[in-house]
Amino acid sequence: MKLIDGKKIALKIKDEIKDQVYKMIELGEKPPHLAAVIVGNDGASLTYVGSKVKSCKQVGFNSTLITLPENISENELLYEVDKLNKNNDIDGFIVQLPLPKHIDENKVTLSINPNKDVDGFHPSNFGKMALGMKSFIPATPFGIIELLDRYQIKTSGKHTVVIGRSSIVGRPISILMNSKGKSGDSTVTVVHSRTKNIKDYIKSADILISALGVPDFVKKEMVKDGVVVIDVGITRVIDENSEKGYVIKGDVDFESVKDKASYITPVPGGVGPMTIAMLLKNTLLSRSINS
Numbered sequence: 001m002k003l004i005d006g007k008k009i010a011l012k013i014k015d016e017i018k019d020q021v022y023k024m025i026e027l028g029e030k031p032p033h034l035a036a037v038i039v040g041n042d043g044a045s046l047t048y049v050g051s052k053v054k055s056c057k058q059v060g061f062n063s064t065l066i067t068l069p070e071n072i073s074e075n076e077l078l079y080e081v082d083k084l085n086k087n088n089d090i091d092g093f094i095v096q097l098p099l100p101k102h103i104d105e106n107k108v109t110l111s112i113n114p115n116k117d118v119d120g121f122h123p124s125n126f127g128k129m130a131l132g133m134k135s136f137i138p139a140t141p142f143g144i145i146e147l148l149d150r151y152q153i154k155t156s157g158k159h160t161v162v163i164g165r166s167s168i169v170g171r172p173i174s175i176l177m178n179s180k181g182k183s184g185d186s187t188v189t190v191v192h193s194r195t196k197n198i199k200d201y202i203k204s205a206d207i208l209i210s211a212l213g214v215p216d217f218v219k220k221e222m223v224k225d226g227v228v229v230i231d232v233g234i235t236r237v238i239d240e241n242s243e244k245g246y247v248i249k250g251d252v253d254f255e256s257v258k259d260k261a262s263y264i265t266p267v268p269g270g271v272g273p274m275t276i277a278m279l280l281k282n283t284l285l286s287r288s289i290n291s
């Protein structure tokens with residue numbers, strides 16, 4: 001079994017970005033500027049956004065954190081998005097999801113200027129990605145592709161099974177894995193909560209990408225020998241013995257599955273750090289799109 005070290009690769013990518021930022025500054029250009037909008041006080045969302053802002057500093061980007069109250073109206077939030085769309089100093093921005101229930105997330109996503117949509121959630125970017133055109137690719141699937149590429153894992157002609165069909169992970173990664181080109185050309189099966197005989201599909205996977213959010217869902221007996229396992233799941237599980245009161249669990253029972261896998265990502269330290277690194281990569285791209 002070979003561990004896919006997302007933490008190490010993410011640090012490498014950040015160093016590469018940092019070098020590019022130095023070069024920009026040497027040429028008299030401004031460093032890229034990422035803004036993050038957070039609505040409310042959800043603990044996990046605050047942690048994610050905090051890490052994103054911290055990572056900007058690490059690579060020399062400018063960053064702006066916009067914290068808005070839980071009870072902000074949809075119109076007020078749309079107004080904030082519009083200001084960011086028009087602000088020439090901001091190259092790219094994200095609106096951290098989930099949003100409070102009274103706000104229509106689709107409406108907010110649609111209101112973001114696609115050229116600044118570094119999360120890659122706008123239909124314009126999603127559509128371009130599906131058509132194989134240059135676009136912002138959602139950071140988590142982008143990170144998975146990058147990991148497979150950097151570990152030189154062969155995907156062409158392989159059977160990839162994706163568990164989960166969300167628009168931020170399952171669906172985009174299934175499109176990318178069966179697209180032509182880098183880390184693609186795979187034959188993809190997407191399974192979800194309505195799939196019958198899900199275990200049969202999982203057992204047939206050469207590459208298994210799990211994004212369902214159920215801790216330890218994938219067990220040793222469900223996978224075949226030599227499988228490549230990418231565990232996207234991140235779930236906080238209460239653990240009174242830990243300092244924080246919870247532990248982070250993936251979808252895969254790592255301890256039992258690792259002996260059967262040829263490659264496997266740990267949780268934490270696998271896909272998670274890559275998501276942030278690829279958001280930074282998208283921000284660098286937005287800088288060139290908008291200048």
Ligand code: NAP
Binds near residue numbers: 170194211213214232
């Ligand atoms: P989501 O929107 O809740 O989607 C979950 C998907 O899994 C759905 O398609 C659902 O099927 C399917 N599913 C749920 N229970 C299932 C079951 N028992 N059997 C088969 N399929 C099942 O979640 P998400 O946003 O894609 O996130 C998935 C996980 O990845 C979460 O743990 C999340 O925290 C994590 N995540 C990690 C990162 C990272 O950076 N590492 C980034 C994003 C998300 P239906 O469609 O039929 O409901």
